Amino acid sequence: MDAHLRELRYFVATAEESTVTAAAARLFVSQPALSKQLRALERRLGFDLFVRLSRGLALTDQGSALLPVVRAMLETWDRGYVEARALTHPRQLIVGMQTAVGRDLQRPAVQRFRTRAPGWTVSLRLVGWDDPTAGLADATSDVAFVWLPIPADDVATRVLVRENRWIALPAEHRLADCTEIPYAELRDEPFIALPAAAGPLRDFWLALDVRSGRPPAIVAEATAADEVLELVSAGVGIALIAEGNARLYKRPGVTFRPVPDLPPAELAIAWRRTDPREIVHLFVDSVGG
Structure with missing residues (x-):
């Protein structure tokens, strides 16, 4: 029976996280896609790897026996791949x-x-x-x-480096003349977000931890800093940015202001x-x- 490396990585991550939700976030995949891949692996193996419980997942006896073998195999592959690529x-x-x-x-x-x-x-x-x-x-x-x-x-x-988080605003924004802006003033603003695949990093740059469960209004996604600032300059939305990047990425049409009540970026x-x-x-x- 053959198994793909990706499926084995999915198995290990799910075993370590004990929930599909946490494993999917760690692997940068959707929950349905991860569940589908796990079930496909189980069908090919001919036995279940997990017991589905109301609070999450638990390894079956077969899954427990297979887990250390798969971990060792993936570690060996990763070392070999790095060494082989270095020869190129x-x-x-x-x-x-x-x-x-x-x-x-x-x-x-x-x-x-x-x-x-x-x-x-x-x-x-x-x-x-x-x-x-x-x-x-x-x-x-x-x-x-x-x-x-x-x-x-x-x-x-x-x-x-630890740096304060700032907000990037269109130059004509109603808050652009403020010296600093508390996050409460920004909660209802349209935000530009990192892609969903960024996982916890996306959440951090949306400051989800201080929103008291209120989801942000996400109007666009961007995969690079330049894309973020182009969208801000065009008036599409606003975005949190590290203080040092506010200096590195200065451009016409964008105003940067500190947000003093947020934990720093690292x-x-x-x-x-x-x-x-x-x-x-x-x-x-x-x-x-």
């Missing part, structure tokens, strides 16, 4: 990022890395918000600058816990913060 681009480190990094972090990090690892090159790769791991999840990036929270247990992070360096290569940790150690 020897002595090249790919650094993923979701927005411009700036903040005097990226440039000195690359310089220190090149001094410590002569002969290695660094390739910077911009990844859309639909992958909040910035390429770490599918190993298309070796390390990444990411905004937290990141919904992946196999990714390690180190916070580099920019981090991230890497896969299962990646054994010393060169990855050398780059991580080269990053200040």
